[in-house]
Amino acid sequence: MTATTVRAGTVLRGRPPRRVGLGWAFFERQTNLWKRYWAWEIVWLLYGVVNTLSITFIANEAAVTGVLSRREVSRLTMFLLIGTLVWAYLSAVLDDMSLTIMWERWEGTIEHTLMAPVPRVVHLMGMSAFGVLHALVRTTLILAFSLPFFHVQLGAADWATALAVVVVGSVSVVGLGILAGILPLLYPERGEQMSFMVQALVLLVSGVYYSVNVLPGWLQAASHVSPATYLLSGIRDALLNSATIGHEGSVLGILAIFGAVLVPLSLVAFHAAERWAKKTGRLKRQG
Amino acid sequence: MEAPLGRRALPLDVQNVSKIFGSKRRPHLPWSSPGEGRRQERAALDNVSFQVPEGEIYGVLGANGSGKSTLVRILSTLLLPDSGTVKVFGHDVVKEAPAVRPLLNRVSVDPSFFKPMSAMENLLFFGRAYGMRGQEVRELSTQLLDRLGLSREHASEPMLHLSRGQQQKVAVARAFLSSPRLMLLDEPTTGLDPRSKREVQSFVTEARRSSGVTILLTTHDMDEAEALCDRTGFLSGGHLVAEGTPLELRKQVAAGRPLDDVDMETVFIEITGRSIEEDEELEDEVKGP
Numbered sequence: 001m002t003a004t005t006v007r008a009g010t011v012l013r014g015r016p017p018r019r020v021g022l023g024w025a026f027f028e029r030q031t032n033l034w035k036r037y038w039a040w041e042i043v044w045l046l047y048g049v050v051n052t053l054s055i056t057f058i059a060n061e062a063a064v065t066g067v068l069s070r071r072e073v074s075r076l077t078m079f080l081l082i083g084t085l086v087w088a089y090l091s092a093v094l095d096d097m098s099l100t101i102m103w104e105r106w107e108g109t110i111e112h113t114l115m116a117p118v119p120r121v122v123h124l125m126g127m128s129a130f131g132v133l134h135a136l137v138r139t140t141l142i143l144a145f146s147l148p149f150f151h152v153q154l155g156a157a158d159w160a161t162a163l164a165v166v167v168v169g170s171v172s173v174v175g176l177g178i179l180a181g182i183l184p185l186l187y188p189e190r191g192e193q194m195s196f197m198v199q200a201l202v203l204l205v206s207g208v209y210y211s212v213n214v215l216p217g218w219l220q221a222a223s224h225v226s227p228a229t230y231l232l233s234g235i236r237d238a239l240l241n242s243a244t245i246g247h248e249g250s251v252l253g254i255l256a257i258f259g260a261v262l263v264p265l266s267l268v269a270f271h272a273a274e275r276w277a278k279k280t281g282r283l284k285r286q287g
Numbered sequence: 288m289e290a291p292l293g294r295r296a297l298p299l300d301v302q303n304v305s306k307i308f309g310s311k312r313r314p315h316l317p318w319s320s321p322g323e324g325r326r327q328e329r330a331a332l333d334n335v336s337f338q339v340p341e342g343e344i345y346g347v348l349g350a351n352g353s354g355k356s357t358l359v360r361i362l363s364t365l366l367l368p369d370s371g372t373v374k375v376f377g378h379d380v381v382k383e384a385p386a387v388r389p390l391l392n393r394v395s396v397d398p399s400f401f402k403p404m405s406a407m408e409n410l411l412f413f414g415r416a417y418g419m420r421g422q423e424v425r426e427l428s429t430q431l432l433d434r435l436g437l438s439r440e441h442a443s444e445p446m447l448h449l450s451r452g453q454q455q456k457v458a459v460a461r462a463f464l465s466s467p468r469l470m471l472l473d474e475p476t477t478g479l480d481p482r483s484k485r486e487v488q489s490f491v492t493e494a495r496r497s498s499g500v501t502i503l504l505t506t507h508d509m510d511e512a513e514a515l516c517d518r519t520g521f522l523s524g525g526h527l528v529a530e531g532t533p534l535e536l537r538k539q540v541a542a543g544r545p546l547d548d549v550d551m552e553t554v555f556i557e558i559t560g561r562s563i564e565e566d567e568e569l570e571d572e573v574k575g576p
Contacts, residue, residue: 025415029401029408035446061542108399112461115363116416117388278366279309281360 005199022118025124028095033103034134041138044092048142052084053149055209077150079239083208085146086232087253089139089166091199096131097177100124101184114283120274121267124181156238161248165234167178168255172227175262176202182266182273189281194271202228227258296377298469298501299339299362304371305456306332306357308524324337331357333525334371344495344502346516348509348555350563354525355505356396359473362503363393375469389417392467398454400446406432406457407442410464417465424464429461435490452483459487463494472496472504476511488515505565523559 034041059077062068068076100123104110113123180198184191205212205219206228210218222227234251237243245252277283309328332354338412339345351353360366364384372379378386400409407428414424432442435456446454455475462470476484477535494501506512512519513533515539520530530535537549540557555563 021415022418023418024413028415029404029412031400032404032408032412107401109396109401111360111363111365111395112393112399115365115388115391115393115418117385117418118416119385170515237546275367278365281357281366283360283365 023122023126023129025118026123027130030127030130030134045141045145046136048088048138049145051206052081052088052142052146055084056080056146056150059150073155074151076242078152080209081146081150081152082239083232084140084238085139085143086228086235087134087203087208088142090202090228090231092135092138093128093131093170094177094180094195094199094202096134097127097174097181098192100127100178100181102192105184105188110283114274121270122272124178124267128177131177132170132174145267146200156242158242158244159238161245162235162241164245164252165231165238165248165255168259169227169231169234170188170254171232171259172255172262175259175266176227178266178270179262182270185270185273185277185282188284202226205229207232227255227262230254230258288341294376295341297338298376299337299345299503300343300372300374301338301358301362302336302371302372302374304332304335304361304368305330305337306354306361306366306368315435329481330525332361332368335522335525335527336371337384337520337527338531339503340500341501342495342499343517344491344504344515346512346519347503348507348512348519348563349505349522350507350561350565351524355522356473357525358522359393359395359503360504362469362471363391364388368416389465390458390468391471392417392462392465393473394455394462394473394475394497396477398446398451398458400444400454400457405443405445406437406449406460406569409446409457410442414464419465427464427528428460431463432457435460436486450457452479455483460489463498463500464565466498466500470500470502472502475504476506476508478576483570484511508561509555509563513551521555523561529558543576 056077059073059080062076063070063073086229101110104113176198180195183194183198187194201222205215205223206222206226207215208228212223212229230251234243234248234255237248237251274283307328307330335354335358337345347355347358356364361368362375362380364380364387367381372381373393374380375387376390380391380420400406401412404548407425410428411421411424414428415421419427429439429442432438437453437456441449441453446457449457455478459475462472475491476487488511491502491504494500503513504516516533518530518532519536520527520531521536522528529539531539533551534546536551536554536558537546540554541549552563
């Protein structure tokens with residue numbers, strides 16, 4: 001035992017914890033969990049591919065009925081394909097962030113994790129980094145499996161602009177994800193279902209499968225406060241209309257503003273929710 | 288910042304801590320059952336004060352629902368007291384939580400791990416969360432698990448495959464991994480088989496002796512309290528109703544009887560008026576809307 005035990009306090013004393021290392025703890029843990037739940041990952045991948053195919057085949061229906069010209073069908077195919085893929089990405093990030101608290105409640109680790117000396121901002125950034133990377137990998141795989149089913153022209157697409165929109169837009173998506181993750185903190189029993197409502201609202205107003213112009217006026221107004229609207233618009237412009245980064249300056253600017261507002265706002269809100277949960281005794285395991 | 292030498296801060300200083308659970312009445316809706324939404328407030332802790340000097344094992348004895356876990360949650364910075372102060376090595380657990388957290392760790396009654404992950408993966412996560420490097424965690428974890436009778440094979444098994452006793456030993460290793468200066472042991476041996484219980488108790492005793500860690504142990508096992516604790520406090524209905532060494536507490540209730548005839552169970556019953564096996568009200572049951 002003498003050889004085993006470190007004098008109390010000596011491991012941490014005199015050495016400030018490295019923030020990157022602390023954030024890495026969460027990234028690494030999520031990666032380890034993901035490896036153990038690989039079967040679920042396959043299920044979600046399959047679901048994503050089937051969902052993408054089911055929705056994008058609607059364009060083929062339009063071709064069969066002759067409602068649209070061949071060129072319009074090709075455009076509709078791309079429109080729907082981009083919508084389903086972007087939604088696969090957004091929902092994966094939002095899901096992962098919503099699980100920040102829920103997963104810990106299921107496993108019973110919530111108290112041990114939240115009493116660890118990790119600043120909450122570092123904790124959430126570690127979870128966000130994993131969520132974004134996880135969502136990118138899954139969406140890329142869905143794209144790879146889905147593309148062979150459709151005849152799409154991507155030669156004119158401006159990939160650099162699309163990538164810029166994804167990168168800048170992801171910051172605001174992370175902010176939304178942190179806000180969604182607060183709900184399970186506030187409502188231990190029904191928080192997860194409530195976070196699904198957030199996703200559903202974003203899906204409705206952001207023009208994922210249709211242009212926001214087809215929405216009633218009041219829903220169009222709501223679409224302006226969803227960063228997903230601008231993310232989709234920017235990616236579609238880049239891939240369908242060959243828009244350059246210069247052309248998408250305003251979209252990138254709006255997304256950057258969303259990110260600059262949503263991330264600090266979500267961190268402040270998370271802090272307030274955590275304090276309230278500590279006051280009311282909600283930081284407990286469940287199940 | 289720690290207090291300067293010469294007037295070193297106490298590892299644990301609890302002063303007049305109270306915590307009340309309960310909520311305002313909710314509106315009675317047509318589909319609500321009778322009485323629903325009329326929750327009453329209840330003091331889980333009521334004006335509790337005690338101090339623990341460096342290197343001591345201080346036992347908090349109480350029945351289920353007496354306030355033990357509420358106390359541990361407050362010390363762990365997971366629950367805010369309604370009034371009173373708690374200081375860990377001079378740092379207030381509410382106002383200076385970031386300074387308190389590196390100083391303490393905890394073993395809870397439930398092992399609480401990411402069950403699909405291996406013991407080592409779990410330890411790697413929790414070690415890193417305390418600022419340790421990966422290699423450092425692996426080396427120290429291996430030593431701690433070995434001391435607790437768990438092999439490298441156990442360490443690489445998913446936690447799901449380990450027995451309750453083995454999981455609790457991993458929990459003990461996790462808590463000591465960060466070499467805390469204050470250890471909170473919340474019923475660490477409840478539900479363990481006798482052998483695992485002895486091994487965990489032996490580990491705790493040796494850890495205190497060799498590392499100097501200060502320990503707060505909550506339990507409703509009288510034998511465990513008497514074997515491990517330097518001093519104990521009895522918690523009943525959220526009140527700390529008695530405090531002292533096991534010998535002092537026995538003398539307090541002996542009333543002329545030989546001390547050997549007065550065991551801790553008797554002491555507890557005579558002081559609190561109830562058996563330690565008798566559950567009190569659930570202390571902090573909180574439901575979402």
